[in-house]
Amino acid sequence: MKDSTMKDSRTKQRLIIFDTTLRDGEQSPGASMTQEEKIRIARLLEKMRVDVIEAGFPAASPGDFNSVQAIARLIKDSTVCGLARANAKDVARAGDALKAAASGRIHTFIATSPIHMQHKLRMTPDQVIDHAVAAIKQARGYTDDVEFSPEDAGRSELDFLCRIIEQAIKAGARTINIPDTVGYNLPAQFGRLIEKLLEKIPNSDQAVFSVHCHNDLGLAVANSLAAVTAGARQVECTVNGLGERAGNASLEEIVMAVRTRQDEFICDTNIDTTQIVPASRLVSHITGFPVQPNKAIVGANAFAHEAGIHQDGVIKARETYEIMSAEEVGWSSNRMVLGKHSGRNAFKQRLKTLGFEFSSDDKMNKAFARFKDMADKKHEIFDDDLQALVTESGNEAGNERFILVHLQAYSATDQTPSAKVVMGVDGIEVKAEETGNGAVDATFKAIEKIIESGSALQLYSVNSITSGTDAQGEVSVRLEKEGVIVNGHGADMDIIIASAKAYINALNKLYNAEIRTHPQRAQAV
Numbered sequence: 430m431k432d433s434t435m436k437d438s439r440t441k442q443r444l445i446i447f448d449t450t451l452r453d454g455e456q457s458p459g460a461s462m463t464q465e466e467k468i469r470i471a472r473l474l475e476k477m478r479v480d481v482i483e484a485g486f487p488a489a490s491p492g493d494f495n496s497v498q499a500i501a502r503l504i505k506d507s508t509v510c511g512l513a514r515a516n517a518k519d520v521a522r523a524g525d526a527l528k529a530a531a532s533g534r535i536h537t538f539i540a541t542s543p544i545h546m547q548h549k550l551r552m553t554p555d556q557v558i559d560h561a562v563a564a565i566k567q568a569r570g571y572t573d574d575v576e577f578s579p580e581d582a583g584r585s586e587l588d589f590l591c592r593i594i595e596q597a598i599k600a601g602a603r604t605i606n607i608p609d610t611v612g613y614n615l616p617a618q619f620g621r622l623i624e625k626l627l628e629k630i631p632n633s634d635q636a637v638f639s640v641h642c643h644n645d646l647g648l649a650v651a652n653s654l655a656a657v658t659a660g661a662r663q664v665e666c667t668v669n670g671l672g673e674r675a676g677n678a679s680l681e682e683i684v685m686a687v688r689t690r691q692d693e694f695i696c697d698t699n700i701d702t703t704q705i706v707p708a709s710r711l712v713s714h715i716t717g718f719p720v721q722p723n724k725a726i727v728g729a730n731a732f733a734h735e736a737g738i739h740q741d742g743v744i745k746a747r748e749t750y751e752i753m754s755a756e757e758v759g760w761s762s763n764r765m766v767l768g769k770h771s772g773r774n775a776f777k778q779r780l781k782t783l784g785f786e787f788s789s790d791d792k793m794n795k796a797f798a799r800f801k802d803m804a805d806k807k808h809e810i811f812d813d814d815l816q817a818l819v820t821e822s823g824n825e826a827g828n829e830r831f832i833l834v835h836l837q838a839y840s841a842t843d844q845t846p847s848a849k850v851v852m853g854v855d856g857i858e859v860k861a862e863e864t865g866n867g868a869v870d871a872t873f874k875a876i877e878k879i880i881e882s883g884s885a886l887q888l889y890s891v892n893s894i895t896s897g898t899d900a901q902g903e904v905s906v907r908l909e910k911e912g913v914i915v916n917g918h919g920a921d922m923d924i925i926i927a928s929a930k931a932y933i934n935a936l937n938k939l940y941n942a943e944i945r946t947h948p949q950r951a952q953a954v
Contacts, residue, residue: 442697445637463938472504515561542585595631727758846870887914
């Protein structure tokens with residue numbers, strides 16, 4: 430096997446974590462993020478010690494270009510990557526977006542499977558190789574760190590893959606990514622593919638081999654780990670497994686599988702695993718994609734035990750039913766002891782421990798005011814309450830066009846539910862009253878009566894942040910209008926108010942939204 434990274438099994442090798450939450454993850458329908466939201470996620474990924482952050486696809490839209498550029502300027506400890514199709518325009522846009530990066534990478538790709546070359550690209554194999562080589566050489570003019578992906582490698586012919594990868598490495602690509610773009614492969618099959626590529630390609634020792642697996646058959650993590658066992662030393666993944674269709678390989682599952690089973694893997698990541706749960710929650714909140722309770726590592730039930738036998742075992746020795754500790758991945762079983770008499774510094778320090786830092790004193794003061802208000806109403810305040818409180822504060826940007834001033838909702842078993850809403854619209858208070866099938870429906874209708882957005886409600890989701898009847902409710906709303914999809918979020922101990930906040934938050938995003946073209950929807954050349 431021609432993998433120069435292979436060393437004595439007693440020496441742990443580095444497994445590079447390439448996070449594409451901000452690029453591939455954002456391509457999930459409804460998961461589009463604002464620039465500010467992308468920056469928040471990027472900062473937390475940097476804190477997690479993610480090696481490479483794929484910040485976006487600069488040629489897709491001005492908004493994507495600006496987001497990649499902004500992240501490239503801010504992130505210092507992780508490599509910032511921009512995606513580009515194998516054409517001159519895309520590569521130039523990626524290069525320009527990454528100019529200010531402390532460490533920048535251009536990731537260029539072109540499809541290599543017969544079905545893609547024939548029906549999508551309408552190119553011959555030789556033309557595909559020429560485009561790949563030209564793009565890599567152009568990218569090397571901007572940075573020495575160039576990655577090449579033969580899209581749909583999982584369904585490509587082995588001999589052609591070997592040809593194009595050999596030429597890509599000769600042209601200057603130092604990372605070769607093998608994507609299972611449609612999630613078609615099985616673990617043993619995918620592992621053999623990586624082995625064969627490393628063996629057959631003469632210059633394979635001059636590049637790090639990477640994998641990017643989709644989850645269409647629920648095998649993205651299994652395929653990725655099989656590839657690592659076969660010699661791949663970079664895994665492309667996303668927080669919570671976010672991504673197109675059924676998603677991508679889950680970052681948290683990849684990292685903890687390798688970390689937990691060091692008896693099987695001769696490599697390990699540099700990830701600070703205590704940041705996994707905070708990252709999961711932040712991504713879930715921003716995208717509006719809730720994490721299922723039984724999700725590995727980050728699900729609410731991942732470290733919960735109900736069966737008496739399990740409880741007894743864990744009490745006697747945690748390892749009887751837990752193969753990792755909850756604290757290791759960022760869960761905290763400690764109750765939040767801050768109360769209404771707590772000061773700003775204690776509040777700020779606790780949130781810093783939970784992974785939240787404020788960009789301005791004004792934002793901290795708003796969050797602290799919310800905390801004080803909550804402490805007057807709620808008997809027990811948990812870390813989860815604090816995290817929801819801070820993200821809710823983040824929804825109150827000073828430039829929002831619409832704000833909720835007052836809401837009165839009425840519901841009774843023998844009467845039609847109704848809602849009276851007072852909103853601030855561009856600084857002017859406007860009132861409306863409506864009836865509906867329920868208090869939430871009436872509230873949304875009253876808001877629509879004021880705004881007249883003409884949008885369609887695609888998702889309405891309610892989650893209890895903590896336990897008890899005084900728990901905060903977190904509401905996610907997804908709106909669609911003329912192909913633009915946005916998510917809104919709101920949290921409150923009153924679920925009707927939380928719903929109104931979420932709907933208005935979505936409307937603010939809708940009126941500031943940019944239509945974004947994803948790489949897969951763009952015309953390849």
